[in-house]
Amino acid sequence: MSSKLYLSFFMLIMIGCIVSVSSHKTVHIVGDNFGWILPKYTGFYNDWAKNRKFCVGDKLLFNYKPGLNTVVQVEKDDYDHCSMKKTLAQYFMGNTTLTLNHCGDYYFICSVGKHCEATQKLKITVT
Ligand SMILES: *[C@@H]1O[C@H](CO)[C@@H](O)[C@H](O)[C@H]1NC(C)=O
Ligand SMILES: [Cu+2]
Numbered sequence: 813m814s815s816k817l818y819l820s821f822f823m824l825i826m827i828g829c830i831v832s833v834s835s836h837k838t839v840h841i842v843g844d845n846f847g848w849i850l851p852k853y854t855g856f857y858n859d860w861a862k863n864r865k866f867c868v869g870d871k872l873l874f875n876y877k878p879g880l881n882t883v884v885q886v887e888k889d890d891y892d893h894c895s896m897k898k899t900l901a902q903y904f905m906g907n908t909t910l911t912l913n914h915c916g917d918y919y920f921i922c923s924v925g926k927h928c929e930a931t932q933k934l935k936i937t938v939t
Contacts, residue, residue: 839871839909840864842934847875848883850927857934866938870912874920878906881932882923885910891919891935894928912938 842848843860851857874883885900902923903910912918915938922932 837869837871838867839873840866841873841875843875848881848922849876849932851931854931856931858931861934861936864936866912866936868912868915868938870938872910872912872918872936874903874908874910876906876908878904880924881927883908883910884921884923886919886921888917888919891921891933894921894933896921896923912936915939 843851843857846852846856876883883903884896885902886896887898887900889895890897890899918934918936918938920934921928
């Protein structure tokens with residue numbers, strides 16, 4: 813291979829790598845196979861989130877049946893107190909996919925019954 817051809821071949825691979833890394837978006841299934849329901853133990857969703865890395869452009873998929881659970885995006889104060897003084901978004905149609913569009917903290921709770929008090933809530937940090 814001539815050195816010029818070799819160089820352009822090398823650059824093509826480099827560009828391919830950069831594109832595939834920057835366009836790599838993960839779909840995070842909240843709670844994995846367990847889904848988004850009353851947690852099996854206190855702090856279950858924090859444990860689920862603990863070892864994951866959330867990047868801008870990733871998606872969150874909440875698997876739940878409509879009527880039995882909801883996804884409410886709130887701010888820290890409502891998350892801490894399981895209140896809904898200022899909701900940012902609400903979803904209740906089942907199996908909700910959300911795109912993480914910006915960096916920072918996201919807070920979600922379920923608004924059904926005492927589910928939030930039972931720690932059906934999720935806090936993630938997007939980097
Ligand atoms: C919701 O997701 C679950 C788990 O993947 C699936 O079994 C179920 O069929 C989905 N429900 C709807 C209405 O798409
Ligand atoms: Cu719930």
